[in-house]
Amino acid sequence: MTDATTGNDHEVHDVVGVGFGPSNLGLAIALDEHNATAAPGDRVSARFVERQERFGWHRGMLIEDATMQVSFLKDLVTLRNPTSGFTFLSYLKDRDRLVDFINYGSNFPTRVEFHDYLEWAAARFTDQVDYGAEVIEVEPVRPAGSEAVELVDVVYRKGSTTTRLRARNVVVATGLSPALPRGVTPGSRIWHNKDLLHNAAQLTGTEPKRMAVIGAGQSAAESVDYLHRSFPTAEVYAVFARYGYSPADDSSFANRIFDPGAVDDFYTAPDGVKEMILNYHSNTNYSVVDPDLIDGLYRTHYHERVAGKERLKFCNVSRVADVVEVGDRVELAVESLIDGEREVITADVVVYATGYRAGDPLWLLGGDLAEACNRDVEGRLDVRRDYRVGTDALADGTPVTVGIYVQGPTEHTHGISSTLLSNVAVRSGEIASSIVSGGSTDAGRPSGSPAVDQLDAVRTIR
Numbered sequence: 001m002t003d004a005t006t007g008n009d010h011e012v013h014d015v016v017g018v019g020f021g022p023s024n025l026g027l028a029i030a031l032d033e034h035n036a037t038a039a040p041g042d043r044v045s046a047r048f049v050e051r052q053e054r055f056g057w058h059r060g061m062l063i064e065d066a067t068m069q070v071s072f073l074k075d076l077v078t079l080r081n082p083t084s085g086f087t088f089l090s091y092l093k094d095r096d097r098l099v100d101f102i103n104y105g106s107n108f109p110t111r112v113e114f115h116d117y118l119e120w121a122a123a124r125f126t127d128q129v130d131y132g133a134e135v136i137e138v139e140p141v142r143p144a145g146s147e148a149v150e151l152v153d154v155v156y157r158k159g160s161t162t163t164r165l166r167a168r169n170v171v172v173a174t175g176l177s178p179a180l181p182r183g184v185t186p187g188s189r190i191w192h193n194k195d196l197l198h199n200a201a202q203l204t205g206t207e208p209k210r211m212a213v214i215g216a217g218q219s220a221a222e223s224v225d226y227l228h229r230s231f232p233t234a235e236v237y238a239v240f241a242r243y244g245y246s247p248a249d250d251s252s253f254a255n256r257i258f259d260p261g262a263v264d265d266f267y268t269a270p271d272g273v274k275e276m277i278l279n280y281h282s283n284t285n286y287s288v289v290d291p292d293l294i295d296g297l298y299r300t301h302y303h304e305r306v307a308g309k310e311r312l313k314f315c316n317v318s319r320v321a322d323v324v325e326v327g328d329r330v331e332l333a334v335e336s337l338i339d340g341e342r343e344v345i346t347a348d349v350v351v352y353a354t355g356y357r358a359g360d361p362l363w364l365l366g367g368d369l370a371e372a373c374n375r376d377v378e379g380r381l382d383v384r385r386d387y388r389v390g391t392d393a394l395a396d397g398t399p400v401t402v403g404i405y406v407q408g409p410t411e412h413t414h415g416i417s418s419t420l421l422s423n424v425a426v427r428s429g430e431i432a433s434s435i436v437s438g439g440s441t442d443a444g445r446p447s448g449s450p451a452v453d454q455l456d457a458v459r460t461i462r
Contacts, residue, residue, distance in 0.1 A: 013045045015403075015435050016154045016167040018135050018364065020050035020125075021057055022118060022421060023173040023407040026076045026428030028125045029086045033077075034432055044436060046128060047165055049156050053132045055122040060195045061219060062112050063226050069218070069248070069290065070258075071107040072114070074422050076121055079260060080429040086124075091117045133158040137366040138170055140394070140402070148399040149369070169403035169435050172364070176356035176408065176419060184323060184352065189330050193219045193353040200230060208234045208348035212332055214320055215353030216240035218248070221289040223353050225297060228312055237345055239315040239334055245297070248288035249281075257281045257415070258422035266415035267385050278416060285416060315343070323350060358409035358419070362389070365404075372400045381406065383413045386434035387427065403439045405431055 015031070017024040028046060035043040073079070075088040084090070088109070092098040095116075101109070109117075122129075133156045141151040154165045178192040186192055191199050193215075211234050213223045220240065228236045256262060257277070266277060297312070304310045315334050321342060322333040332345040362370045362381070374382035374390040382390035383406060391400040407427065410418040417423045 011166065012151060013047050013165060013167045015044065015046045015169040015171060016152075016165045017046065017048040017171045017173060018138070018154065019173040019175060020048040020055065020122070020129050020131075021173060021175055022076065022424055023175075023428070024048055024171060025055075025118065025122050025125070026424040027171060027173075027407075027431055028128065029077055029084070029121065030080065030428040030432035031435075032125075033081060033084060033086075034436060042436075044432075047167075048125070048129045049133045049135050049154060049165070050129055050131050051134050055119050055129075055131075057115055057118055058111075058194065059115075060197050060199075061193060061222070062115055062197060063222055064110070064112060066111045066222055067106075067108040067290075068111055068114050069108070069250070070421055072109050073107070074258075075117065075425065076428075077425045079423075080425040086121050088114075088117055091120050094120070130156065130158065130163070133163070135364055136162075138364045138369070139366045140369040140400070141166065142398060148401045149372075149394065150401050152369070152402050152404075155366075167402075169405065169439070171405040171407065171431060172361045173407035174359075174361060176358055179355045179357040180352055181320070181354060186352075187325050189325050189328075189347075189349050190323065191349065191351050193223050193351050196223055196226065196351060199349075200227070203231070203349070207231070210235045210237070210345065210347045211349045211351070212237040212239055212330075212345060212347045213351045213353055214239050215355070216242045216245060216289075217287045217353060217355065218289050218293075219355075220353035221245055221293050221297060223351050224312070225293065227349075227351070228300065233311075234348070235311050235313060237313045237315055237334075237347070239318055239320060239332075241317065241319055241337060242287075243316050244314075245289045245294045246283065246287065247291040247294055248285075249283045250290075254281060254284050257284055258417045258420065260423055260426040263414050263417065263423060263426075264385075267413060274412075274415075278411070281416060285420065358411075361406045361409050362404070368395045369400065371395065373404065380412050381409070383410045385414075385430075386439070387414075387431050388434055388439050403435060405434070407431070 017027060031044050031046050072088045077084040077086045092101050135154060135156045137155045139153045139155060140149040141153055142149050143151060151166055151168060152170050154167060154170060156163055178194050180192060208231055211227050213220055224236055224238045266274060301312045304312055317337045318334050319337060320332060321335040324331045330347045330350045332347055332350055333342055334345060335342045362373055372391050372394050374392055376382065384390060387405045387407060387410065389404045389406060391404065393399050408419050
């Protein structure tokens, strides 16, 4: 049976976004605000394709009382346009909670509330988003009479229908993939924390005896706390290689690493300085935990020891040597990194809070279009300051002028905030401006950097 194919061969969109999470939602807002003040001939048409059936952002970790780690002012638009109707404050006004939030007295809304804000904003773009659709390829298109690849077809499948959207620019923002250790396969009792709430709901009405969480970061600590509170008769083991949870550096000076200006500094910095910055400030984001949560877990652990009813247990300076799902249980071999001694824990559930990894954002590019995207000697993309990928010619010598932008896997060029909400408002505006201007400028290329065709000299970090 052949799938039906739809698509208007005569309609060319200015931009098609692959993925519709917070990053491309921010882009949709930036383009919408451009169109609101632009002359009719200068307006930009945009469409987005999203794999999920509806808008969602880390739904499996929307723990009721978990708070954001960034200020509400770092929403989808405020840092770019504080007078926008898409600000978090506008959302609160619309929800009739503005005064209540002011009285709440915190810069950090709950994750549940911030997700509701994102849904509120996304709902205004329903007519521009194809939900429940899987992009299968992005194909180069050379219009008749053109000597360059000026367009792409974004090909996606929804049910039995295949659709093509033709565009002058494509923005790939497909997010990160859950990371599991080699050899670990998720199952009914072995989870990645992204599915925590969904899977834990299946245990309602049961009384698990023992649960384990692997990892030392914020998500791991939140998972430990959630399981301990939600299943009051279960033992909860926290397994990690560190001696204890490390606090996130949320101090004022350290937070400057997330400022919009820090992206400019990082982009133009020498390679050695880039590496130094990432090393110095990794404790603002990676494998660190909110100090209040650390204190809360420690107090719980201590009070249980005083009461002689210890349910919260810590296997520190340890690693998981083996994990096997056997019927209705999981056998977890935990090995001490100090003396090599092993303890086998029989658990009802094992949760891996082992983070996410960035894949190659251009795996969707068909033909030899991916080969035309410049990379450094370590295989990383040559991403310009405006988040546009530097391109060379196709194998047959045809120049590639279509705009290919990426949001997310740009830490090597743009710094630590690449995958975070902190700069989504400004980043979206920069990409929108580049698209509106036709990407004609080599925005932000550092002085002294090589030309596009000098691939052997493209900057690299060692």
